[in-house]
Amino acid sequence: MSAADGAARFRALHHGRTPEDPLVLPGPWDAASARVFAAAGFPALATPSAGVAASLGYADGATPADEMFAAVARIARAVDVPVSADVEDGYGLAPEELVERLLDAGAVGCNLEDSADGVLKDPAEHAEWLAAVREAAGDRLFLNARIDTFLRGVDDPGAAVGRAAAYVAAGADCVYPIAAPVAVLPLLRAGIQGPVNVLARPGEGPSPAELGGLGATRITFGPGLQRAAERVVREQAAALST
Template structure:
C-alpha cells in the first residue's frame, strides 16, 4: 500500500468536482487516460488540467488482460501516475478506474484509493459479463459515499449498453439510482451518440461519455449532444502501441 501522506488535498478534490459543473455545451471536460507515469507527464505537459486512468490501458501496460490486474498492482500504478503530476505549484487531479472495487469492503476501498492520491474513481455495475442488480449496487455505492464523504469524486459506470441493452431508459433508471446513492457523475459506457440527448434529459448531474480519440470538433459535438465529460478508455494507450508496432516494423525492415 502507498503512503497515506500521498492522500489528495481537499482543495484538489473540490477543484476536480468543480470542473464538472457550469460548462458550456460545446466545452465538455476532456480527460485523457494515462496508463503509466510517462504518459501522464505527456498529457500534463500538453496542458490538460485533469486525468482519468483507464483500467484496461493500465492492465495492458503491466502485461495483464483487461480485468485481470491484481489490485495491489493497480493501486501502485495509480500512485505512480499521481506522483508525477503532483509536483510543483499546480498539481493535476487524477481519477482512477478501479473496475468493480476488487471485492474490497467500501471503507478499505476508499482508504486504499485515497492512499494513491487519486481524487476520484470509476466503479462499474457489471461483473463476469452480467449486469449487477441496480438496487443492491446503489446500496453499495451509498456505502462507498458514506466512507469517502467529500474526499472522492465517484463516477458510477452504467454498463447496460455494453451488456446488450440498447434502450437508454434502462441506463437512465440505473443512473438515477446511483445519483440518489451519492454518485457525482454517471458513465453510460458504450452509449451511441444518438442516445446521448435522451441520457442528458433523463439524468440529473454530470454525464461521462466514452469516445475514440479524435479532434476538437468531435469533442465539441459530444458536448452539444449532452456529454459533461469525455474519456477514452484504453484508446490512447492502444494508439500509442500502434505507433510502437509501426516503429518496430520499420526496424525489422
C-alpha cells in the same frame, strides 16, 4: 493539498461548463504518459483500467488490485493535476478499504462499474454499495458510476436512465453510460441529473465539442490513447526490423 481539496478541485471542473466545452480527460497508463498529458495543458486525468492493465502485461480485468493501486500511485505522483482512477468493480474490497486505498494512491476520484464477469449487477444492490462508498469517502472522492447496460446488450435508454437515477441518489457525482450510441445521448442527457461521462474514440466519430453538444459533460477515452501509442510503437518496430 488535502484529499477533500483535491476532490473539490476536480469536482468543480465538471460544473458550469457550456455544451461545446465538455471536460476532456485523457487516460494515462503510466507516469510518462501522464506527464505528456499534463504538459499539454489538460486540467485533470482519468486512468483507464484496460490501458493500465496492458502496460502491466495483463488482460483487461485481470490486474491484481495491489498492482492497479500501485500504478495509480505512480501516475498521481508524476503530475500536479488531479487524477481519477478506474478501479473496475472495486476488487471485492469493503467500501472503507477501497476508499482508503484510493486516497493512499493519491486519487481524487474513481470509476466504479455496475457489472462483474460480464453480468449486470442488481441496480438497487449496487446503489446501496455506492452509498456505502460515498459514506466512507465523504467529500474526499469524486464518484463516477459507470453504467454498463449498453455494454451488456441492453439497448433501452430507459434502463440506463433508471440506473443513473438510483446511483445519483446514492451519492454518485457523475454517471458514465459507457458505449451508449451517439444517437441516444440527447435522451440520456434529458433524463439524467448531474454530469454525464461519454466515451470517445481518438480519431473517430464526433469530436469532444460535438459530443458536448449532444449532452456529454465530460469525455474519456478508455484505453484508446494507450492503444494508439502501442500502434505507433508497433509501426516503429516493424520499420526497424526491415
